[in-house]
Amino acid sequence: MRKLPIYLLIAAFLGFFGYKVVTRIATKDQIPANYSHFRGGPTITAVRVLQVREEPLVESVNVVGEITTDYQINIQPQVSGRLLQLPVKKGDEVRAGQVLAVIDDEALNLQIQQAGNNLAIIKANIQEAELRLARAETEKARYKELLEHRYISQSEYENIENAYLTALTSLEILNQQLASAEKNLELLETQLEQTKIYSPINGFILETNVTPGMNLTTGTVILSMAPLSPVQLVFNVDQRDAARIKKGSPVEFQTDALPGQVFTSQTNQSSPVYDPQTRSLTFSATFPNQPVRLEPGMFGTVKVIIGQKERALTVPQEALVTLERQNGVFVVTEENGEDIARFQPVVTGAIIGNLVEITSGLSPGDQVIIIGQERLRPGEKVEIIGDEPR
Numbered sequence: 001m002r003k004l005p006i007y008l009l010i011a012a013f014l015g016f017f018g019y020k021v022v023t024r025i026a027t028k029d030q031i032p033a034n035y036s037h038f039r040g041g042p043t044i045t046a047v048r049v050l051q052v053r054e055e056p057l058v059e060s061v062n063v064v065g066e067i068t069t070d071y072q073i074n075i076q077p078q079v080s081g082r083l084l085q086l087p088v089k090k091g092d093e094v095r096a097g098q099v100l101a102v103i104d105d106e107a108l109n110l111q112i113q114q115a116g117n118n119l120a121i122i123k124a125n126i127q128e129a130e131l132r133l134a135r136a137e138t139e140k141a142r143y144k145e146l147l148e149h150r151y152i153s154q155s156e157y158e159n160i161e162n163a164y165l166t167a168l169t170s171l172e173i174l175n176q177q178l179a180s181a182e183k184n185l186e187l188l189e190t191q192l193e194q195t196k197i198y199s200p201i202n203g204f205i206l207e208t209n210v211t212p213g214m215n216l217t218t219g220t221v222i223l224s225m226a227p228l229s230p231v232q233l234v235f236n237v238d239q240r241d242a243a244r245i246k247k248g249s250p251v252e253f254q255t256d257a258l259p260g261q262v263f264t265s266q267t268n269q270s271s272p273v274y275d276p277q278t279r280s281l282t283f284s285a286t287f288p289n290q291p292v293r294l295e296p297g298m299f300g301t302v303k304v305i306i307g308q309k310e311r312a313l314t315v316p317q318e319a320l321v322t323l324e325r326q327n328g329v330f331v332v333t334e335e336n337g338e339d340i341a342r343f344q345p346v347v348t349g350a351i352i353g354n355l356v357e358i359t360s361g362l363s364p365g366d367q368v369i370i371i372g373q374e375r376l377r378p379g380e381k382v383e384i385i386g387d388e389p390r
Contacts, residue, residue, distance in 0.1 A: 066297070
């Protein structure tokens with residue numbers, strides 16, 4: 001019975017020893033943020049470095065934007081009547097000249113038939129009036145000759161002359177009636193053509209407001225539509241960044257609806273007034289959209305380029321440290337075959353995301369410590385454990 005505690009102690013020791021071995025193997029290849037060990041002498045800190053080099057630097061403002069229409073058209077009938085057909089629906093793509101709606105034309109066809117009959121009657125009356133005028137003109141000429149030879153009296157001649165003037169006036173009235181009837185028929189025929197409503201542009205249907213069977217007037221909005229090309233990108237920028245965006249600034253737009261595609265344009269003139277609720281300014285950009293890929297209502301990310309340099313040195317923000325009230329970084333230099341950490345003061349420029357531009361203090365090829373620099377002191381030995389990929 002006394003051997004049992006001994007066996008338990010031996011088992012516990014073996015378990016603890018095995019745990020330490022497994023833990024050491026599991027963490028063998030990991031790089032701790034702050035790790036120091038001894039090599040039979042002074043402390044050597046394990047660090048990770050980034051070799052800086054000159055690269056293009058783009059400063060941008062990133063916001064959310066929406067694709068909208070360049071302009072919108074409301075389709076209204078030019079004649080009143082009952083809607084017979086509406087062959088399009090919301091979201092349909094249509095081409096210029098395509099039929100959008102058909103209005104009942106039965107009443108107009110009857111009016112056109114009546115107008116044609118009336119026109120034929122007027123033309124027949126004109127023919128008779130022309131004959132009467134011709135006879136009256138002949139009589140007038142004959143009576144004038146008799147009057148000159150004093151075979152008739154002046155009053156008899158005046159009666160014949162009045163008959164001629166009456167016939168002439170009748171013909172003129174009939175000609176006016178003919179012109180009016182022809183214009184009326186032309187108007188009715190035009191209205192008949194307007195019972196079919198055609199699309200004025202290539203575009204798509206935004207909304208339909210009526211259904212077949214409804215009685216329409218000339219003020220009724222049948223549907224609204226918009227062009228497919230071009231389209232507008234609209235986005236709002238906070239007042240902190242809005243002042244840095246100028247007309248013509250490069251714009252990139254990406255949307256989840258079209259993964260992997262980047263659409264480029266330039267900013268238009270911004271809105272002159274800030275939104276009092278959001279303290280932001282509205283900007284827009286025009287996309288030709290040929291072929292048609294962007295559709296109104298699409299949301300996506302907008303990248304507005306507000307500054308760019310062809311060559312600049314950058315480091316991650318976490319690489320920066322403050323030592324004796326100086327901003328700088330630790331760089332690794334080789335001295336007598338050993339890697340030594342040296343503090344290097346720097347002058348910073350633009351901050352873009354997690355990157356900080358270094359305008360002075362570093363040169364291409366310098367190895368900047370980005371992990372393990374928190375507890376370093378100038379002149380300490382370090383061990384580089386891997387380079388950080390850019």
